[in-house]
Amino acid sequence: MRVLVVEDEPDLLGSLLKALREDDYAVDGAPDGEEGLYKAQVNEYDAVILDIMLPGIDGWELLRRLRKTKKTPVLMLTARDAIRDRVRGLDTGADDYLVKPFDVDELLARVRALIRRSANQPSARLEIRDVVIDTAARTVSRAGEEIILTAREYALVEFLALHRGKLVTRTMLYEHLFDEDDNTLSNLLDVHVSNIRKKLGHDFIVTRRGHGYCIEGLP
């Protein structure tokens, strides 16, 4: 999962990036509105965490412009908690709202929920045949036994599971699993898929040759 954080307070931006990265997100940061808007428009993010008070383009304006082209889920961060502001944020196209000062755990949970919702998977537990993916605890189990996955492997499984029944291209995987600083070689993806198949069964991920990968939609 790839997340963009737009926040002008450097210390806050730093700690948010760190917290998200440690939760195995691919994360990009932007210290002002212009850069945030540019990144949000150019890249495919699974969620955007957006501060309202920003230099240059403020959060409202960024959201308004972003909504013209993208449906990326947006969580707004603000120090203003007047209902008027919240309503305005949601009406402008924000998907969720968090008032500063917030709890990091709550922020992470809200980001997870946002991503699930946008993939039409409202439950935190995803079940695919005998494989259960707990997106809250970030664990995978097969027939009741926990399977240890690396962070990359887990992210890949989660992304495919959230888009089950749909073809996921290699480009999509690159865009959603690696942040802008990642210089991963393309064949690394095949290595991860092969490792996942070893752990969760060969049929768990289906390869559509020349197109990408897919997890069956039916349980």
Added chain:
Amino acid sequence: MIFNSIRWRVQAWHGLILFFVLLAFGFTAYHVARDNQLRRIDEELQERLAMSFHMPPPDRGPHGPPQGGRPGGEERPGKPGFRMDPEHFREELSKALQRAASSEAGQISSHYSIMWECEGKVLARSTNAPADVPMPRRAETYSPQAEGDNSPAAPRKSANPFGSFRTRGEFRELFGFTPFGDCFLVGHSMAPDLAAMRRLALWLAAAGSTVLVLGLAGGWWVASRAIRPIEDISATALKIFGGDLSQRINAADTDSELGRLAAVLNATFARLEAAFAHQSRFTSDASHELRTPVSVILTQTQTALSRQRSENEYREALEACQRAATRMRRLTESLLELARLDAGEERMKRERFDLSRIARECVELVRPLAVERGLQLECDLPEVECVGDPERIAQVATNLLSNAIHFNREHGQIRIATQADNGTVLLSVSDTGVGIPNEDLPHIFERFYRVDKSRSRIHGRTGLGLAITKAIVDAHSGTVEVSSQAGQGSRFTVKLPSK
């Protein structure tokens, strides 16, 4: 409870007054009508009697004939035979009485006549005379309050030449005595007249009641209309009490007393709302300013504590927390200072000092910062005396200088000058920075107002510097003004009294 309502009280008084006015009017009207009726009946009785004697109607008035009961009452008609022969007189009188009681053109007469001799024996009576007519006593003619006659018409009996009137039940009777002691009486049944009077009374009562009801209804309407603005005012005030400060009284007629009251109240409400809005914006701004550093501390500590970290990572987290805490300290200090200035708790000293000396000290204080940014500091500081709190004025100068440094361009200039001007002293600080857009100029001294909504945040500025500056200058009864040209720079001028 209900009688405490102004509308009800107005209505009650109005109704009461109307009721008494109507009552008095009806009573008077009734009595005037009754008097008129009685007078008409009396005149008719007199006329009939006079006609029956072939006499002209009695001359009435102050110069009328003498008292009716007097034996000489009948002398005036001038029938000399009356006096000569009692028998003839009696006969003539009886005939006259018969004529008086007779009807015209075959109608049953409503008049009757009776004649008694002095002992009370009936000499003659008309056929339609009631059976039980008592013979009047002579005394009755002298008594203004004859038996059964307590009507206002009673005193008038003295003014007729034949005798006296009396009312007996529904009969009105005119009687007199001849010089021979015989008594004669002509009567008239007032039954139809009394019925008419009852109808009049009924009609008056009905009309009075209608007018009263209409009056009450009209009064209610008028009172309601008069009260409505008060109810509007009270409803609006209640809504405002309930927290909706945007409510205003709908004052259509601004010329009436209540309209003017409504206008005054509306103006008051507007001021209240503005003050509340100002206060709530300030609180919201202050909490907003405090929330960001709190968020930094929370996220930094939560992230740092979520797993084992290297010493370096802990150090970074602690440094970030320290920066946030420093910012909060600066902010809370500024907020407290503003609160004290607002409350007037900060007593400004009043000492005479040289403004240029203070300015020079401040310039030396900020010089390292200016040098760091490659700025040139120009001083034009002739000695000027002013009165005030030198420490506070130094704070003003430092604030302005630090703004000038902060918002200047690289290698720009800052100019600080003092000047004496006609009872005041001026301290001006100008820079060569980006300037302030015209639309922002009126707000520049407002708390937390920022031209660039967040640029200053990064540089750790509170957004309260100019507000504090203005509060201090205000406390010195001075003024602070700003002029600016976009791209050229800004110039702040503080004017202080020199005495």
